[in-house]
Amino acid sequence: MLFHHYDGRNRPASNLTVLSAVRTQATDGSDSLDLTVIGDIQRNDIILYQDAGTWHETICASVKSTRAEGMPVTVARLVPSMRELDDSVYLTGWDPENITPQAMLERILSGSRWQAGHIDEPSLATSASFEFEHASGLEALQQLTDTFGYEIDQHVTLDPGHTTVTGRYVDLHRHRGGDTGKRFTYGKDLTEVERVVGDHPVITRLYAYGKEIDTTTGSGDEQTTRSKLTIESVNNGKPYLDADRSVQEAFGVPGPDGTPQPRIGYVEDTDIDDPNQLLAYAQAQLAQRTVPQITYTASVAVMGLTGVGVGDTVQIVDTSWPEPLRLSGRILKLKRDLMGGADDAEITLGSIIPSLSRHQSQVEADVQKIWNSKGSWDAAANVDSSWLDGVINGLNTLMNQTGGYTYLVPNEGIYVYDKPKDQNPTQVIQIGGGYYRVANSRKSDGTWDWRTMATGSGLVADLIYTGTIKGRNLTINLSTGEVNFQGGRISDDQGHYWDLNSGTMDLGTGEIRIDGTMAGHSFTTIIDGSGFRITEGGSEVGGLMIDDQGELALRGVTLGNSDNDYIQNNNNSIDMYSNGSKLFSIEGSASSYNGWLNMICANYSPFLFTGDKGGYPNSTIIYPGNGDTGSSIVLEPNAINLQQSSAGLTLSTDGWAGVYGLELSYGSTNRLDMKDGSTNLIHDSDSRVDLAGSYAALVYGNNHVQVTGSGIGFTPSISNASLTMQNRLDTQLTTLADNGVDLDQPDIAYNQLPISVTEIDIPTIHDALRALADGDTATAKQLLDEFEANAPTLSQSDLDKMNIPRPDPSLSHTLAFRS
Known part of the structure; x- marks a missing residue:
C-alpha cells in the first residue's frame, strides 16, 4: 500500500509508518480516510494514496497526536482534495x-x-x-x-x-456503481445483520404541487387568483397518483370496515411550472415512497457481497415481513481498512436510492440537511445509531477544524461547543428533535442563555447577520440597502395598506413627510388627505391642496416649464417672465378697505388699473402702455371718461365730476355739455350758449338773450330780475304753506320752493309801452299787474334746466391724469 506525504505547499514531507487506513465512502459523495500513523501530520498536509489501482489526493482536515513509548502517534482525518473548491x-x-x-x-x-x-x-x-x-x-x-x-x-x-x-x-x-446481479436475503435468524426500518410511512397516494400560477376567471369582470400548479390537467382530472393495488393493500390505512384506505402524502417543487414535468416528478417520487425505507449493515462476509463497491445495485429479499418483501437497493456506504482483508469491510445496504447531498458544508446547515433534505440521505438512517455516530464523527471533524467540538447527549440531541466541554466553552449550538438553538453567554446560574432558536415554525433571534433575504416576490439586500418588491401587499392591522399590484396606497389619516435641501433652503414636502404641501421653516410655500373653503387650490411662488419662462407670485403682484425677462406684472390688494389691481408692462409703465385706489372706487383705467399717463380710458359704474392730453370726453348719469350726460372738453375753458333736456356750449366762465326744451339763450356775464315760443328778450340774469316780482314769490310761499307743504325737505325744496319768477314776455312789454305812449297809464298798470299775478314761479330745479352750472375744471384734470 503506497502513501506519499506532502506539506500544504506540495513539498515532500516526512515518511510515515501507516498502522491503519480506514476509508469510508458513501453515495452522497462523501469520502474520508482515517489514517493512524507513526509520525507527524499537520493540518492541510497532502496525502497521496492508491486504492484498487486508483490514486487519490486527500487533504488533512483534522489531526490528533499522542505519544506511545516515546514515538508520535497521529490520527488524521483526510478528505478529498476537491474540498478546496469550498474555499477557493x-x-x-x-x-x-x-x-x-x-x-x-x-x-x-x-x-x-x-x-x-x-x-x-x-x-x-x-x-x-x-x-x-x-x-x-x-x-x-x-x-x-x-x-x-x-x-x-x-x-x-x-x-x-x-x-x-x-x-x-x-x-x-448518472448512477455511481453498476448492477452487480447479486442478491442479499435477510431473515429473522440472521442476527449478525443490523436492520433498521425507517419511520417514514409508505405512501399509497401522492399529491403533487408546483409553482404558484395566476388563473383568470370570468368573461366580463375578470378576476385573477393565485394557486399552486397541480397535475389535474394531465392526469384525468385527478391531482394525485395512486400506488399499485398490492401496495395499497399492504400499506394502506385500515378503514372503518377494514378495507385499506389511501395513506396520503404530497410533494412540492416550486420551480416546476409545467404540468407534464410535475407529473414526471410525482411519478418518480411515488416510486421511491411506495416501498419501506430500510437499511442493512453487516460485514461483507456475512452478507456474501464480495467485490461490490459504493453505489452498486443489489437485489434484496426481506423474509421478515408477512409477505416476503423484494426490493432494489444500493450500497449506500462502504467502510473498510485498506490495510486489512476485504471480508472485514462493513457494508450499509439501503432500499432507496438517495441523491447527492452537499459535501463538507457548515455545521448548522449540514445537520439540518441531514434531517430535512429532499431524500439526500437514506431516511431510515435518521434512527440508525451507528450511522448517526458516523455522521457525528464527521461533523466533529469539520467543527474541530475551527475549534468546534461535538457531543451526542441521549434524549437531548447534539451539542457543538467552541471548546472542549471541560474547558469552559463560551459558545454552543444544540440540535434537538426538530429544533436548534444557539447561545454565546451564560446566565447567572451558569446555564446557557439561549437567545437564538429555530423550529419548523420559524426562527427567533436577537440579531441576524445576513447579506440578502429573498422570497418569491421580495428581495432585501442588506449589504446595499436595496429592497425590491415583485408584487403583493403591505398592510397593518388598522386597515392601512400599499397594494404593489395595483399601486393603490391607503395611509388613513397619516401623512408622508420628505425633507430636502435646494439652493441653500431646507424644504419639507407633506402628503396627506388634503393634498401635498411644501413648507419652509414651517410656512407653506407651495403645493396642491384643499383650502379652507373645501376647494382645490394650487399654491406656489413660481409656475413654469423652466427657470427662464415662468409666472411668479410676489406678495401682492404676479409677474410673467420670458427668457429671464419680465413681460408684464399684475399687482394689487384685496383688503376689505382698499381692493385694487394694477397691470404693468415690461418697462414698468402701467397699462391697466381696476379697483379702489386713490379715492376712485370701482374704477377701471386703461393706459397706452408707453408711460404716458395723460392718455387714458376711465370706466366707472355710472361714468366713462376718455382723455388724451388736454382733450377729453365724459359720459355720466349721476353728476360724476359735475357732469350729467355728455361732456366734450378741450383745455380748461372750452367744453360742450349735453344732458337730458338741454345742451350747453361753454367757452369760459362768462360766455356760453344754452339750448333747452323751452328756450335758447346766449349768455355773457350777467346778461343774456333768450328765445322762447313767445319771442326774443334781452334781460339781465334771472338772479337780478325786477323786485316787482317779490310779491308774487311771497304769495306763492304763502299758498304752499297753507297747503301744508314741508319746504324743509331737500327734495321738496329743490323742486317746489319758488326762488324766481319767469321774466316778462316781449308782447306784454310792447302793449304796456304803447299804453304809456298814449297817456293811458291805467291800462299799462293793469297789464303789468295781470302779468305779475299770473307769472309762473321757478324752483331751483327749473333754473338748473335753464342755466347748467359749469363743472369745476380741476375735477376733469384730476380724472384725466390720475394713476
Whole structure:
C-alpha cells in the first residue's frame, strides 16, 4: 500500500509508518480516510494514496497526536482534495440562463486547479437557469447535481513516477456503481445483520404541487387568483397518483370496515411550472415512497457481497415481513481498512436510492440537511445509531477544524461547543428533535442563555447577520440597502395598506413627510388627505391642496416649464417672465378697505388699473402702455371718461365730476355739455350758449338773450330780475304753506320752493309801452299787474334746466391724469 506525504505547499514531507487506513465512502459523495500513523501530520498536509489501482489526493482536515513509548502517534482525518473548491471558488451575482451541465461545470471550475472530467450522457442533458447571489464552488456543484440528477465523483492523474499530480477532474455520473446481479436475503435468524426500518410511512397516494400560477376567471369582470400548479390537467382530472393495488393493500390505512384506505402524502417543487414535468416528478417520487425505507449493515462476509463497491445495485429479499418483501437497493456506504482483508469491510445496504447531498458544508446547515433534505440521505438512517455516530464523527471533524467540538447527549440531541466541554466553552449550538438553538453567554446560574432558536415554525433571534433575504416576490439586500418588491401587499392591522399590484396606497389619516435641501433652503414636502404641501421653516410655500373653503387650490411662488419662462407670485403682484425677462406684472390688494389691481408692462409703465385706489372706487383705467399717463380710458359704474392730453370726453348719469350726460372738453375753458333736456356750449366762465326744451339763450356775464315760443328778450340774469316780482314769490310761499307743504325737505325744496319768477314776455312789454305812449297809464298798470299775478314761479330745479352750472375744471384734470 503506497502513501506519499506532502506539506500544504506540495513539498515532500516526512515518511510515515501507516498502522491503519480506514476509508469510508458513501453515495452522497462523501469520502474520508482515517489514517493512524507513526509520525507527524499537520493540518492541510497532502496525502497521496492508491486504492484498487486508483490514486487519490486527500487533504488533512483534522489531526490528533499522542505519544506511545516515546514515538508520535497521529490520527488524521483526510478528505478529498476537491474540498478546496469550498474555499477557493466563490460565485457572486451569477444568474446563468438555459445552461447545460457541462457548461455550468466548466464555469464553476474556471480559475481553479480543477477541470471538468467525465460526464454521463451529456447529449441527453437539458438546460436550466440558476441564481447565485453568493455561493462557494461546492455549493454550486450541489445545485448542479440536484437539478440535473447527477452524482458527483473525482479523480486525479499522476506523473509516471507517481509523485506529482498532473491533473484534477470532477466527474458527473448518472448512477455511481453498476448492477452487480447479486442478491442479499435477510431473515429473522440472521442476527449478525443490523436492520433498521425507517419511520417514514409508505405512501399509497401522492399529491403533487408546483409553482404558484395566476388563473383568470370570468368573461366580463375578470378576476385573477393565485394557486399552486397541480397535475389535474394531465392526469384525468385527478391531482394525485395512486400506488399499485398490492401496495395499497399492504400499506394502506385500515378503514372503518377494514378495507385499506389511501395513506396520503404530497410533494412540492416550486420551480416546476409545467404540468407534464410535475407529473414526471410525482411519478418518480411515488416510486421511491411506495416501498419501506430500510437499511442493512453487516460485514461483507456475512452478507456474501464480495467485490461490490459504493453505489452498486443489489437485489434484496426481506423474509421478515408477512409477505416476503423484494426490493432494489444500493450500497449506500462502504467502510473498510485498506490495510486489512476485504471480508472485514462493513457494508450499509439501503432500499432507496438517495441523491447527492452537499459535501463538507457548515455545521448548522449540514445537520439540518441531514434531517430535512429532499431524500439526500437514506431516511431510515435518521434512527440508525451507528450511522448517526458516523455522521457525528464527521461533523466533529469539520467543527474541530475551527475549534468546534461535538457531543451526542441521549434524549437531548447534539451539542457543538467552541471548546472542549471541560474547558469552559463560551459558545454552543444544540440540535434537538426538530429544533436548534444557539447561545454565546451564560446566565447567572451558569446555564446557557439561549437567545437564538429555530423550529419548523420559524426562527427567533436577537440579531441576524445576513447579506440578502429573498422570497418569491421580495428581495432585501442588506449589504446595499436595496429592497425590491415583485408584487403583493403591505398592510397593518388598522386597515392601512400599499397594494404593489395595483399601486393603490391607503395611509388613513397619516401623512408622508420628505425633507430636502435646494439652493441653500431646507424644504419639507407633506402628503396627506388634503393634498401635498411644501413648507419652509414651517410656512407653506407651495403645493396642491384643499383650502379652507373645501376647494382645490394650487399654491406656489413660481409656475413654469423652466427657470427662464415662468409666472411668479410676489406678495401682492404676479409677474410673467420670458427668457429671464419680465413681460408684464399684475399687482394689487384685496383688503376689505382698499381692493385694487394694477397691470404693468415690461418697462414698468402701467397699462391697466381696476379697483379702489386713490379715492376712485370701482374704477377701471386703461393706459397706452408707453408711460404716458395723460392718455387714458376711465370706466366707472355710472361714468366713462376718455382723455388724451388736454382733450377729453365724459359720459355720466349721476353728476360724476359735475357732469350729467355728455361732456366734450378741450383745455380748461372750452367744453360742450349735453344732458337730458338741454345742451350747453361753454367757452369760459362768462360766455356760453344754452339750448333747452323751452328756450335758447346766449349768455355773457350777467346778461343774456333768450328765445322762447313767445319771442326774443334781452334781460339781465334771472338772479337780478325786477323786485316787482317779490310779491308774487311771497304769495306763492304763502299758498304752499297753507297747503301744508314741508319746504324743509331737500327734495321738496329743490323742486317746489319758488326762488324766481319767469321774466316778462316781449308782447306784454310792447302793449304796456304803447299804453304809456298814449297817456293811458291805467291800462299799462293793469297789464303789468295781470302779468305779475299770473307769472309762473321757478324752483331751483327749473333754473338748473335753464342755466347748467359749469363743472369745476380741476375735477376733469384730476380724472384725466390720475394713476
